[in-house]
Amino acid sequence: MADDLADRLRGSGYRLTPQRQLILGAVEQLGHATPDEVLAAVREQASAVNASTVYRTLEVLEELGLVRHAHLSDRAPTYHSTRGPEHFHLVCRNCDRVQSVDPDVASALLEALRREHRFEVDLGHLAIFGRCTDCPPPSGDTA
Known part of the structure; x- marks a missing residue:
């Protein structure tokens, strides 16, 4: 995960940060998760991460093709990793x-x-x- 993330980030002019690693890891661990669920999971490991960091990072990760979102409720979008098979x-x-x-x-x-x-x-x-x-x-x- 870290190598693929680092390569894609650097290739698009972004830096690899611990927050980005934690957020991608949380999405992969949770399966399908809203930004608030990702935030809660990340805060268990790094309490200083805030909601705006999660939202911005999810946008970057989606831009890089590492996560996708779907609207699985009438609330926030739900994100999932692209590592698994398409579904x-x-x-x-x-x-x-x-x-x-x-x-x-x-x-x-x-x-x-x-x-x-x-x-x-x-x-x-x-x-x-x-x-x-x-x-x-x-x-x-x-x-």
Whole structure:
């Protein structure tokens, strides 16, 4: 992680700082995390890091292609590392569980969008909202 981060930062005119290392490490450890969740994780190791540093660093890390964000709720964006395989997200509106899904699951849809609409989907930002089948139906719902 540190070598890749250092190379990308230097290649774009940035310095490698302990805060940047901590923030990328927190995103990778947390999986999917809002800036506030990243801040809380980083503050466990370096209490002097503030929210504006986290937000600025996440922007830099995204610019460098080391993290991506998706909107998995109506609140702040959620960041995840690009080290893992590409994926899209299923978000349960009932229990807030987020599942990462392999793009092959949506290959027919992606191909139809490409062919019929001349549109390439940016999967890392895709979130499909619904309800886990394990969650109870909303009250008044008979389905």
